[in-house]
Amino acid sequence: MPIGQLHQQLDKEECEVSLGRTARRFIQAPQKHTHGGHDAQSYLNNESNHRPRQKNGVVKTLVEQARKVCSPEQLEGEFDHLRQALRCNGYYDKTINRAIKKQSRRNEMNDAAEKMLGIAYLPYIINTTDKIERVLKWYNIRTVFMPTQKVSSLLREVKERRDPLSTPGVYSIPYSCVKVYIGTTGRSIATRRKEYERYVCITSETVRRISYRRTHPFTSGSQDQIRGHEGFGSNEE
Secondary structure, eight states, X not given: OOHHHHHHHHHHHSOEEEEOTTOOEEEEOOOOOOSTTOSSOOOOOTTSSSOHHHHHHHHHHXXXXXXXXXXXXXXXXHHHHHHHHHHHTTOOHHHHHHHHHHXXXXXXXXXHHHHOOEEEEEEOOXXXXXXXXXXXXXXXXXXXXXXXXXXXXXXXXSSOOOOGGGSOEEEEEEXXXXXXXXXXXXXXXXXXXXXXXHHHHHHHHHHHHHHHHHHSOOOHHHHHHHHHHHTTTOSOO
16 A cells, blocks of 8 residues: 555544644544535434434533543534534434533543542541541541441341251362362251261271181080070070
8 A cells, every 4th residue: 555545544544643732642533534425424313213222322421532632732623513413313412412521520530530649537536536537538438437336236136047057068078198088968967967867976986896707717616615605694594
């Protein structure tokens, strides 16, 4: 592409930049090209079959774009251009001015919030914290008053706290090794815990008996002793 055409395209699509006497940069918002040879720029017409929220969103978006892109010196001229373009598209001056004022108010609030150095939370005491607020305001510190006593601290809890093991859910059982068993139950976790404890006791007793039988095998003499032990205390002579 030739350099001349490239400059023309940049001038049309990008924002216009001009340097003043004080070498300050004045930026103007990129403007939409005309369609069909009309003087008015083709935005969403106010008489079209769209929701009012969408039409108000067009005005709000254009105002916000102009405020973010334009320099303060070019801002008022851009607003005049927006008023003229939106009037040609059927928008009322009341709607346009309301969007501009609302955006200006919002920016002032944001600027004031950015200037604040911090926030001080103080308990409200009559004729005391009001003076502290005025002093802190000089140092760009916002004051938030906290109530000395809340209603929630005076009222007791309606529901009693339930034992966490009395509800169903997911549980974990750590082993002596690194592994952990994770399970879920529809009953209470306390019931499941008792079942595991009972199972461990039964398993331990079974293992103990098996190990005892392996280490102490039965002999004929031991069987006689067991029989004699079973008959001990009988009434037979």
